[in-house]
Amino acid sequence: xGSPAEPLYGKVFTRxxxxxxxxxxxxxxxxxxxxxxxxxxxxxxxxxxxxxQPLLYQVALxxxxxxxxxxxxxxxxRSQPNTQVLMDEVTGLDTSAKTVSLSSGAQLPWDxxxxxxxxxxxxxxxxxxxxxAPALKTIxxxxxxxxxxxxAFELAERQMVEHGWHPPLNFVVIGGGPTGVExxxxxxxxxxxYMRRDFRHIDPAKSRVLLLEGSPRVLAAYPEDLSAKAEAxxxxxxxxxxxxxxxxxxxxxxxxxxxxxxxxxxTLWAAxxxxxxxxxxxxxxxxxxxxxRGCVVVDDHLNPPGVPNVFVLGDLAHFEQDGHQxxxxxxxxxxxxxxxxKIIAADLRGAPRPPFRYFDKGDMATIGRMDAVAKxxxxxxxxxxxFPAWVTWLTVHIFFLIGFRNRISVFVAWIWTxxxxxxxxxxITGDLKLPGWQDQLDAGAKAGLDKPxxx
Amino acid sequence: xGSPAEPLYGKVFTRxxxxxxxxxxxxxxxxxxxxxxxxxxxxxxxxxxxxxQPLLYQVALxxxxxxxxxxxxxxxxRSQPNTQVLMDEVTGLDTSAKTVSLSSGAQLPWDxxxxxxxxxxxxxxxxxxxxxAPALKTIxxxxxxxxxxxxAFELAERQMVEHGWHPPLNFVVIGGGPTGVExxxxxxxxxxxYMRRDFRHIDPAKSRVLLLEGSPRVLAAYPEDLSAKAEAxxxxxxxxxxxxxxxxxxxxxxxxxxxxxxxxxxTLWAAxxxxxxxxxxxxxxxxxxxxxRGCVVVDDHLNPPGVPNVFVLGDLAHFEQDGHQxxxxxxxxxxxxxxxxKIIAADLRGAPRPPFRYFDKGDMATIGRMDAVAKxxxxxxxxxxxFPAWVTWLTVHIFFLIGFRNRISVFVAWIWTxxxxxxxxxxITGDLKLPGWQDQLDAGAKAGLDKPxxx
Numbered sequence: 001x002g003s004p005a006e007p008l009y010g011k012v013f014t015r016x017x018x019x020x021x022x023x024x025x026x027x028x029x030x031x032x033x034x035x036x037x038x039x040x041x042x043x044x045x046x047x048x049x050x051x052x053q054p055l056l057y058q059v060a061l062x063x064x065x066x067x068x069x070x071x072x073x074x075x076x077x078r079s080q081p082n083t084q085v086l087m088d089e090v091t092g093l094d095t096s097a098k099t100v101s102l103s104s105g106a107q108l109p110w111d112x113x114x115x116x117x118x119x120x121x122x123x124x125x126x127x128x129x130x131x132x133a134p135a136l137k138t139i140x141x142x143x144x145x146x147x148x149x150x151x152a153f154e155l156a157e158r159q160m161v162e163h164g165w166h167p168p169l170n171f172v173v174i175g176g177g178p179t180g181v182e183x184x185x186x187x188x189x190x191x192x193x194y195m196r197r198d199f200r201h202i203d204p205a206k207s208r209v210l211l212l213e214g215s216p217r218v219l220a221a222y223p224e225d226l227s228a229k230a231e232a233x234x235x236x237x238x239x240x241x242x243x244x245x246x247x248x249x250x251x252x253x254x255x256x257x258x259x260x261x262x263x264x265x266x267t268l269w270a271a272x273x274x275x276x277x278x279x280x281x282x283x284x285x286x287x288x289x290x291x292x293r294g295c296v297v298v299d300d301h302l303n304p305p306g307v308p309n310v311f312v313l314g315d316l317a318h319f320e321q322d323g324h325q326x327x328x329x330x331x332x333x334x335x336x337x338x339x340x341x342k343i344i345a346a347d348l349r350g351a352p353r354p355p356f357r358y359f360d361k362g363d364m365a366t367i368g369r370m371d372a373v374a375k376x377x378x379x380x381x382x383x384x385x386x387f388p389a390w391v392t393w394l395t396v397h398i399f400f401l402i403g404f405r406n407r408i409s410v411f412v413a414w415i416w417t418x419x420x421x422x423x424x425x426x427x428i429t430g431d432l433k434l435p436g437w438q439d440q441l442d443a444g445a446k447a448g449l450d451k452p453x454x455x
Numbered sequence: 456x457g458s459p460a461e462p463l464y465g466k467v468f469t470r471x472x473x474x475x476x477x478x479x480x481x482x483x484x485x486x487x488x489x490x491x492x493x494x495x496x497x498x499x500x501x502x503x504x505x506x507x508q509p510l511l512y513q514v515a516l517x518x519x520x521x522x523x524x525x526x527x528x529x530x531x532x533r534s535q536p537n538t539q540v541l542m543d544e545v546t547g548l549d550t551s552a553k554t555v556s557l558s559s560g561a562q563l564p565w566d567x568x569x570x571x572x573x574x575x576x577x578x579x580x581x582x583x584x585x586x587x588a589p590a591l592k593t594i595x596x597x598x599x600x601x602x603x604x605x606x607a608f609e610l611a612e613r614q615m616v617e618h619g620w621h622p623p624l625n626f627v628v629i630g631g632g633p634t635g636v637e638x639x640x641x642x643x644x645x646x647x648x649y650m651r652r653d654f655r656h657i658d659p660a661k662s663r664v665l666l667l668e669g670s671p672r673v674l675a676a677y678p679e680d681l682s683a684k685a686e687a688x689x690x691x692x693x694x695x696x697x698x699x700x701x702x703x704x705x706x707x708x709x710x711x712x713x714x715x716x717x718x719x720x721x722t723l724w725a726a727x728x729x730x731x732x733x734x735x736x737x738x739x740x741x742x743x744x745x746x747x748r749g750c751v752v753v754d755d756h757l758n759p760p761g762v763p764n765v766f767v768l769g770d771l772a773h774f775e776q777d778g779h780q781x782x783x784x785x786x787x788x789x790x791x792x793x794x795x796x797k798i799i800a801a802d803l804r805g806a807p808r809p810p811f812r813y814f815d816k817g818d819m820a821t822i823g824r825m826d827a828v829a830k831x832x833x834x835x836x837x838x839x840x841x842f843p844a845w846v847t848w849l850t851v852h853i854f855f856l857i858g859f860r861n862r863i864s865v866f867v868a869w870i871w872t873x874x875x876x877x878x879x880x881x882x883i884t885g886d887l888k889l890p891g892w893q894d895q896l897d898a899g900a901k902a903g904l905d906k907p908x909x910x
Contacts, residue, residue, distance in 0.1 A: 067879055067880035074654065085653075085655075086613055087887075104618075106617035158541055158557075198529040412860075412867065424861075426530065432542075
């Protein structure tokens with residue numbers, strides 16, 4: 001019997017060993033749903049924490065603290081005696097030997113493997129853009145974006161005091177999907193509303209927020225009327241929305257798009273995602289197919305064809321239903337996680353496996369302080385926008401946050417933020433430089449912008 | 456008139472310009488007390504935030520989030536129209552030209568200079584120890600210590616799962632002053648109480664916490680009976696207190712003290728402080744004296760002798776009262792800050808300057824979850840210990856936290872932590888390595904500790 005109080009090695013297992021790689025929505029839901037089955041569960045993640053990704057942009061814009069939306073995976077699962085958590089990186093996998101390799105070289109055996117390592121950002125082959133235009137996937141990404149946005153205002157104020165001018169405060173967000181829309185709206189909020197009283201020499205409200213989207217509309221995955229509403233709401237907030245605008249190049253302090261080069265004090269990337277590299281490791285197994293973003297094509301039992309003891313979930317899975325690919329968002333990931341437990345339970349009983357079907361309750365994105373768009377599918381069908389959509393968004397996100405403490409602290413932070421116009425987590429830590437900033441100062445000084453000191 | 460809505464340069468000042476360097480307790484209190492005087496105040500700090508240092512150890516041990524105890528300096532001071540905040544580093548100062556130099560090379564003129572840049576850690580000339588044994592002065596220090604302590608447990612669990620053994624979990628705290636005592640008590644807490652249910656293969660309660668102090672007793676600045684009570688309380692928590700134990704050397708994964716070499720998975724430094732380097736810049740002015748820690752000797756108007764328009768406050772000042780040096784803690788810093796405004800007000804009225812006198816209300820240090828020692832001087836004189844001292848400590852610290860939101864969030868975090876035995880901010884971010892860890896694994900493997908896998 002695999003009692004979790006003993007080391008994993010050096011003993012004989014009699015219960016099926018389920019190894020779950022990835023502690024995101026899919027992996028955590030799979031582990032939680034397996035709590036009462038006679039299996040031994042190991043969750044492997046290279047991070048110690050589960051991140052509530054839908055609120056990551058609020059960490060990036062200083063509303064919430066990182067710990068408000070992140071919880072140790074082993075704390076979430078600590079009351080499940082059949083589950084252990086291993087903070088390690090999976091470096092290889094072998095579907096015939098039924099093992100995964102870990103960073104130390106050790107092999108972790110499994111009877112059933114659940115892959116849920118999600119997605120990462122894609123710079124479409126231009127990986128040199130990554131340090132210039134950070135994307136938003138992890139807590140570290142969020143604090144890096146926060147550092148850059150807050151630092152831009154501080155450096156402009158400093159330059160104004162010391163030299164009487166500052167480079168334009170242009171914030172460029174590349175990509176008009178939900179993340180790009182939420183980031184652009186939140187930057188506009190912070191500049192227009194939250195920073196105003198704090199500075200003496202610059203006017204944060206005069207900074208520009210540009211949202212660049214290659215396709216003809218923002219939120220392209222949403223119905224057209226909601227895209228139009230989102231664009232109108234962004235425009236009301238002062239965001240300059242440029243659709244049909246492809247970014248062709250970018251560098252420290254500038255972005256080239258639609259044939260024009262614009263200065264950018266901070267550039268953020270919300271344009272592309274690709275599957276985590278684990279999909280490629282799996283692709284060595286014959287018969288396994290990846291789509292163009294590296295997602296593993298799975299059948300309605302969430303297996304790649306011909307590998308019934310390997311499940312691929314969440315953003316790493318390419319699952320089609322009614323001719324459409326299920327999107328890489330939180331809801332299908334959670335449902336897939338729960339479903340894997342149902343399949344394993346059926347296997348244990350010798351019953352036929354139930355097919356997975358995604359139950360779409362809808363989709364929503366916030367736009368700044370009091371606005372949102374929502375495509376509701378359940379409990380009724382509706383397109384919502386404005387304040388009611390925003391309240392719905394708040395309620396749903398508080399409800400889905402894992403951990404009672406996080407619910408309290410996020411609730412308190414929101415009340416505080418929305419009523420006092422103060423951001424609670426306006427911390428700049430780490431490096432005090434911005435890419436390209438010095439170039440812009442030098443160019444300005446050369447152009448004679450520096451005013452001579454009165455002294 | 457220096458209206459704060461215009462750039463600092465290119466205009467004529469008619470109001471005295473007060474430049475405050477440093478946004479700690481002394482600098483913030485000086486700025487706040489100058490709010491209603493006819494002076495133009497500039498606060499310069501290289502960080503954007505004021506840190507409530509007495510609670511920094513709770514960030515290091517995952518009770519609080521960094522933003523709970525840090526607030527943007529410009530937000531604290533935003534309602535004072537006569538005050539501006541500049542995030543920049545002072546690189547030089549000239550008391551005859553009455554300017555400070557900033558990192559960009561610009562000069563900031565002043566009529567009155569307030570230096571309050573505090574103290575930093577001292578490794579007594581062994582600066583190569585700093586990356587091996589981090590000290591606790593900044594938010595970055597606190598998250599680095601948090602990373603190391605939490606990672607130690609994770610890596611031990613991983614090693615246990617993959618190889619059936621792990622190096623000893625020895626946490627070594629060097630220095631038995633208030634910071635060392637608070638860190639040792641809090642590490643013991645987290646190991647004994649907060650981690651227990653989360654791990655399957657290691658027993659966090661079996662980790663050792665060693666507190667090494669060179670002098671004959673911990674809390675050497677406190678009365679002897681409180682030192683004895685603190686040592687007894689630490690021992691009850693399982694901390695191994697070694698007094699009269701000098702650290703002679705340390706390296707990645709080990710500490711040498713009292714003639715013995717001990718393994719240390721995490722080493723923390725709480726042994727020495729020295730004045731910030733700004734004191735040295737000032738020492739170029741004739742007649743200015745530094746003590747052996749680099750603090751500037753000041754008279755009872757908080758001026759170095761012969762420089763009446765320069766004030767030195769807080770940990771950077773060496774101020775003697777009744778034959779004793781006033782300690783480098785928060786209370787005298789705040790009082791000195793307030794007092795500078797009184798002196799400047801007197802100068803403006805042409806009245807004689809009031810002398811500074813430190814009003815000592817007492818001192819306190821927590822020891823773990825429910826214990827503390829306090830030397831109370833006001834409103835009555837007493838030596839307190841145990842639970843009553845701890846409740847007093849809680850009350851005082853909540854009261855002195857700047858910002859209503861921080862008071863709420865710290866209060867909620869404490870209630871949560873003390874009742875649920877869960878730490879809310881158990882985040883590991885950044886590098887996933889510990890210094891010396893791999894050496895210890897290699898040594899263990901060589902010694903035959905690795906158990907062969909059953910597979």
